[in-house]
Amino acid sequence: xxxxxxxxxxxxxxxxxxxxxxxxxxxxxxxxxxxxxxxxxxxxxxxxxxxxxxxxxxxxxxxxxxxxxxxxxxxxxxxxxxxxxxxxxxxxxxxxxxxxxxxxxxxxxxxxxxxxxxxxxxxxxxxxxxxxxxxxxxxxxxxxxxxxxxxxxxxxxxxxxxxxxxxxxxxxxxxxxxxxxxxxxxxxxxxxxxxxxxxxxxxxxxxxxxxxxxxxxxxxxxxxxxxxxxxxxxxxxxxxxxxxxxxxxxxxxxxxxxxxxxxxxxxxxxxxxxxxxxxxxxxxxxxxxxxxxxxxxxxxxxxxxxxxxxxxxxxxxxxxxxxxxxxxxxxxxxxxxxxxxxxxxxxxxxxxxxxxxxxxxxxxxxxxxxxxxxxxxxxxxxxxxxxxxxxxxxxxxxxxxxxxxxxxxxxxxxxxxxxxxxxxxxxxxxxxxxxxxxxxxxxxxxxxxxxxxxxxxxxxxxxxxxxxxxxxxxxxxxxxxxxxxxxxxxxxxxxxxxxxxxxxxxxxxxxxxxxxxxxxxxxxxxxxxxxxxxxxxxxxxxxxxxxxxxxxxxxxxxxxxxxxxxxxxxxxxxxxxxxxxxx
Numbered sequence: 413x414x415x416x417x418x419x420x421x422x423x424x425x426x427x428x429x430x431x432x433x434x435x436x437x438x439x440x441x442x443x444x445x446x447x448x449x450x451x452x453x454x455x456x457x458x459x460x461x462x463x464x465x466x467x468x469x470x471x472x473x474x475x476x477x478x479x480x481x482x483x484x485x486x487x488x489x490x491x492x493x494x495x496x497x498x499x500x501x502x503x504x505x506x507x508x509x510x511x512x513x514x515x516x517x518x519x520x521x522x523x524x525x526x527x528x529x530x531x532x533x534x535x536x537x538x539x540x541x542x543x544x545x546x547x548x549x550x551x552x553x554x555x556x557x558x559x560x561x562x563x564x565x566x567x568x569x570x571x572x573x574x575x576x577x578x579x580x581x582x583x584x585x586x587x588x589x590x591x592x593x594x595x596x597x598x599x600x601x602x603x604x605x606x607x608x609x610x611x612x613x614x615x616x617x618x619x620x621x622x623x624x625x626x627x628x629x630x631x632x633x634x635x636x637x638x639x640x641x642x643x644x645x646x647x648x649x650x651x652x653x654x655x656x657x658x659x660x661x662x663x664x665x666x667x668x669x670x671x672x673x674x675x676x677x678x679x680x681x682x683x684x685x686x687x688x689x690x691x692x693x694x695x696x697x698x699x700x701x702x703x704x705x706x707x708x709x710x711x712x713x714x715x716x717x718x719x720x721x722x723x724x725x726x727x728x729x730x731x732x733x734x735x736x737x738x739x740x741x742x743x744x745x746x747x748x749x750x751x752x753x754x755x756x757x758x759x760x761x762x763x764x765x766x767x768x769x770x771x772x773x774x775x776x777x778x779x780x781x782x783x784x785x786x787x788x789x790x791x792x793x794x795x796x797x798x799x800x801x802x803x804x805x806x807x808x809x810x811x812x813x814x815x816x817x818x819x820x821x822x823x824x825x826x827x828x829x830x831x832x833x834x835x836x837x838x839x840x841x842x843x844x845x846x847x848x849x850x851x852x853x854x855x856x857x858x859x860x861x862x863x864x865x866x867x868x869x870x871x872x873x874x875x876x877x878x879x880x881x882x883x884x885x886x887x888x889x890x891x892x893x894x895x896x897x898x899x900x901x902x903x904x905x906x907x908x909x910x911x912x913x914x915x916x917x918x919x920x921x922x923x924x925x926x927x928x929x930x931x932x933x934x935x936x937x938x939x940x941x942x943x944x945x946x947x948x949x950x951x952x953x954x955x956x957x958x959x960x961x962x963x964x965x966x967x968x969x970x971x972x973x974x975x976x977x978x979x980x981x982x983x984x985x986x987x988x989x990x991x992x993x994x995x
Contacts, residue, residue, distance in 0.1 A: 445524055448528050459518075461514070468855075469726055475930055477935050478938060480754065480949075482826055483749060484746075494949075495968055499977070500980035507558050507563065511559045516581060516582060518549075519578065523580070523581055525545060539641075543613065545612060546609045546611065549608040551649055554654075559575045559598075560599075560661070563975075563976050571594065573990065575598060590986075591988045595670065595673050606655075609651070615652050617643055617645040618643035625637055646717075650724075653855065656723055659687055662679050663863045664940055667940035668940070669942050677870035677871035678872075680863070681871050684860050685880040685882075687860035688860055688880075693882065698720040700721070701857065701858055701894070702894065703789055705850070706835050715728075721856050728849050731848075732846070732848070740823075740824070743798060744840035745840055746822045749830040752951065754950055756828065758926060760783070760897065762897060763898060763901050766922075769905070771904075784897055786927075790929055791829075792807075793807065793827075794806060794808050794811075794827065794952075800846075802836075807824055808954035828952070859933075861887050862891070864880075865891075874916040885906070891923055924937065939973070939975070947967060948965065949964045951963075972992070977995035978990075
C-alpha cells in the first residue's frame with residue numbers, strides 16, 4: 413500500500429471540528445495552494461487526509477449498544493448511550509465533522525488538481541490526473557454514504573432528509589447556513605460521484621487491469637500503466653470498492669427505515685450481485701473467510717496482497733493492543749467486550765436447527781455441545797481454551813480466578829469474552845510480550861453475499877434469482893456449509909425456510925448477526941430494519957454446573973432513535989439546518 417506523507421496542515425486535520433478551523437489553521441501550519449504547482453506530494457496528501465477521516469479504519473465495537481454485547485468499561489460510550497443517554501451532544505456515531513471535512517478536502521483537490529504536474533511524462537501525467545480525479549470523486553461518494561448512515565432521518569414534518577450536498581470548496585465567505593438536501597438528492601449526488609469514479613478507476617490495481625486501461629488509452633506502454641495502476645496502489649480506492657459502497661447504499665435505502673427513498677429491494681439485490689459475481693459467484697466463498705483475522709499467513713502477505721475473502725483492508729501492523737484490551741484477565745487482558753447470552757443463543761445447533769427447536773437437541777445443562785462451530789471461533793465461553801498456551805478459561809460465577817463472572821473490574825459481566833478478531837498466538841504477559849500481525853478488514857465478500865441474500869429474498873422470495881443466476885437460498889446454503897452446519901442432515905432447517913419468505917428473512921438476519929458479529933453492523937442493522945432496540949442484554953451465571961440466565965443491562969431507546977441526530981452545536985449555529993424529529 414502506498415504510504416501517505418502528511419504535511420503539518422493535514423496531520424492537524426484529524427482534530428478539526430468545524431469549517432472555520434479548516435480555513436483558519438495556525439499560520440505556521442498553513443501552506444498556500446500555490447505550493448501544489450511544484451509539489452505533487454502536497455496535492456496527493458489532500459487525499460491522504462481524506463483516507464484518514466474514513467470511519468472504516470477500525471472496528472468500533474458498537475455492538476455494546478445492542479443486544480449482542482456489554483462492556484466492563486464504565487466509560488464506554490456505547491454502554492452510556494444504551495442506558496438512555498444518547499443525545500445530539502453525546503453521540504459516538506457522529507460523523508458530521510470528520511466526513512464533511514473530508515468532503516471539503518475532496519472539493520479543494522478537485523478544484524486545484526489541474527495546477528499539479530504529476531509526471532514529466534505527458535501521457536503518464538494525463539493518466540495520473542484522470543485517476544486522481546476519479547479517486548477524489550470516489551472518496552467523496554464514500555463519505556456521503558457514511559454521513560447518510562449516521563445522520564439521515566425524518567424531520568418534524570415527516571420528510572426523509574440527508575445532509576447538505578456540498579460539491580464546491582467552502583471558504584470564510586461561504587454561506588454555511590443552508591438546509592439539508594433530501595435523502596434522495598444525497599443518493600443522487602453519491603451516484604454521480606460514483607459513476608465518475610468508475611469511469612476513471614481500474615476495477616482493481618495491478619496487471620489484471622492493464623488490458624482494460626490499454627483499451628481506453630491506446631498506445632500506453634506496460635511501464636506507463638505500472639506507474640499509475642500498478643499493484644503498489646492496492647489499498648487506494650478502486651472501482652470495486654466504489655461498487656461495494658454503492659451496493660451498501662442501495663441496501664440501506666431499500667430498508668424499512670429508508671423506504672421513502674424509493675429504492676427497491678430488486679435494485680439492492682442487483683447492486684450487491686455485482687460484488688458476488690466479481691468474487692466468482694455464489695460458490696466462491698473463501699473456505700477460511702470467516703476467520704480471516706487469525707490466518708497464520710497474515711505475516712506473509714505483501715503490502716499489495718489480500719486474502720480471497722478481503723476486498724479492502726487497512727495496513728498490516730504488528731501489535732497486541734486488541735488482545736490487551738479483550739483477552740481475559742488471566743491472559744493479561746482487560747476483557748472489555750463481553751458477548752451476551754442473546755448472541756450465544758443466536759448460534760444454531762450443528763444440525764442447523766435453532767436451539768429453540770426440539771429437533772436441534774439442545775441441552776440446557778450442556779449448552780455448548782454440538783453447536784454451530786462459529787460459536788467456539790467467535791466467543792470464549794466457560795471451559796473453552798484461549799491464549800498461546802491454550803489455557804482453560806473459567807467464567808463461571810463460582811470460578812476461583814479473575815476470569816470468573818464479575819470477579820474484578822476487568823472480568824466478564826456476561827459470562828463470556830470476545831474471541832473474534834483476537835489472535836490466540838499473542839502473548840500479553842508483560843515479561844514476555846509478543847505481538848502478531850493484524851489488519852482491519854474494511855470490506856469483505858461475506859458481507860455482500862449476505863446483503864444480496866437479504867435483498868433477493870425481499871425482492872423475489874427465497875429461491876428467486878432475478879437475472880443473477882443465484883438466490884437467497886443459494887447464498888445462505890453456502891455460508892452455512894462453510895461454517896460446518898447441517899453436514900449430516902442436509903441442513904434440514906434451511907430446507908424448511910426455503911418455502912417461507914418470512915422464515916427465510918429471520919434466518920438471513922440471524923446469519924448476518926453471526927457472521928458479522930463485532931464488525932460494527934448490528935447497531936445499524938437493527939435501526940435500518942426498525943427492529944426492537946430494547947431487548948435486555950443477558951448473561952449466564954454458572955454455579956455448581958447450573959446455568960442460570962440473568963439480565964446484565966437494560967436498553968433504553970426511543971422510536972426516533974432509528975435515525976441518528978444532527979450535532980446539537982450545528983443546529984444551534986445554523987437556523988436552516990433542521991434536526992431529525994425527537995432529538
